[in-house]
Amino acid sequence: MKNRSLISINDFTRAEHIRILELAGAFENNPRQRILQDYVVATLFFEPSTRTRLSFESAATRLGAKVIGFTDSSSSSVQKGESLRDTILTVSNYCDIIVMRHPREGSARFASEVAKVPVINAGDGANQHPTQTLLDMYSIRKTQGSLDNLNIAFVGDLKYGRTVHSLVQALCHYNTTFHFVSPLELKLPSAVKIDIKQRNLVYHQSTDLLEVIPKVDILYMTRIQKERFSDPLDYEKVKNAYILNNQMLDAAKPNLKILHPLPRVNEITTDVDGNPKAYYFTQALNGVFVRQALLASILGVVD
Numbered sequence: 001m002k003n004r005s006l007i008s009i010n011d012f013t014r015a016e017h018i019r020i021l022e023l024a025g026a027f028e029n030n031p032r033q034r035i036l037q038d039y040v041v042a043t044l045f046f047e048p049s050t051r052t053r054l055s056f057e058s059a060a061t062r063l064g065a066k067v068i069g070f071t072d073s074s075s076s077s078v079q080k081g082e083s084l085r086d087t088i089l090t091v092s093n094y095c096d097i098i099v100m101r102h103p104r105e106g107s108a109r110f111a112s113e114v115a116k117v118p119v120i121n122a123g124d125g126a127n128q129h130p131t132q133t134l135l136d137m138y139s140i141r142k143t144q145g146s147l148d149n150l151n152i153a154f155v156g157d158l159k160y161g162r163t164v165h166s167l168v169q170a171l172c173h174y175n176t177t178f179h180f181v182s183p184l185e186l187k188l189p190s191a192v193k194i195d196i197k198q199r200n201l202v203y204h205q206s207t208d209l210l211e212v213i214p215k216v217d218i219l220y221m222t223r224i225q226k227e228r229f230s231d232p233l234d235y236e237k238v239k240n241a242y243i244l245n246n247q248m249l250d251a252a253k254p255n256l257k258i259l260h261p262l263p264r265v266n267e268i269t270t271d272v273d274g275n276p277k278a279y280y281f282t283q284a285l286n287g288v289f290v291r292q293a294l295l296a297s298i299l300g301v302v303d
């Protein structure tokens with residue numbers, strides 16, 4: 001993985017995904033190692049973030065790297081009209097790796113083509129969020145003991161949710177049975193379903209969350225992505241489509257875990273937080289170890 005960009009989850013093979021998960025396990029056991037002391041990590045966030053940016057910065061800092069970057073492009077020369085190309089070419093001179101989030105789909109791939117250093121996609125519009133996928137896979141494997149042969153439900157905004165798109169593609173390597181629960185307006189895009197169909201995997205589509213809960217090992221809840229709607233009235237129609245509460249989990253399998261990439265708005269009530277099935281805050285913690293594994297691998301400090 002040395003010197004390679006990670007833009008789409010399919011840029012890395014199944015074996016490489018597993019290698020990252022194994023390395024992440026080693027970092028979980030020993031998260032403070034000064035193996036990146038000579039490196040500079042740039043985090044360029046053109047779109048808001050809490051978990052992705054801070055867990056990358058925590059990961060880098062705990063490994064001894066220096067972190068530069070911006071959290072708001074209005075404080076950079078983008079505000080003066082600088083192009084993404086010129087920004088990336090310039091920042092490439094100052095760092096060893098770039099972590100970038102941008103609202104435009106395809107922007108991360110473009111950045112990787114002009115950058116002189118590897119680029120990690122921290123989310124490009126509604127397209128991909130591959131590092132979230134790796135931490136989701138880590139969380140699934142840790143809680144279920146395996147990634148193979150699971151029933152996994154994706155609930156909420158399956159149209160615009162980039163974490164859903166990346167994770168579905170990754171799970172196609174593991175004989176997953178998919179359960180997609182969304183309003184009709186927010187169904188999974190056909191382009192994402194292609195991988196499922198090519199592998200002859202089973203998938204079910206439903207609008208009924210209660211009907212799906214007893215069947216699954218993982219319930220992957222998602223936020224309705226307000227910022228991706230062009231008409232606010234369309235958002236108003238679907239914003240309360242699914243609200244998971246504790247009572248709804250009565251019929252769940254004993255091994256069920258609830259994942260959510262976060263941030264949460266109202267789709268999981270806070271009474272679920274104390275339920276042993278709720279795993280989303282630990283999932284966010286796992287992001288530090290997975291991002292340590294990614295930085296160390298791509299910078300070539302570990303094999």
Ligand code: CP
Pocket residue numbers: 048049050051052053123132261262263
């Ligand atoms: N999961 C995730 O991408 O969260 P942030 O938007 O807070 O980075």
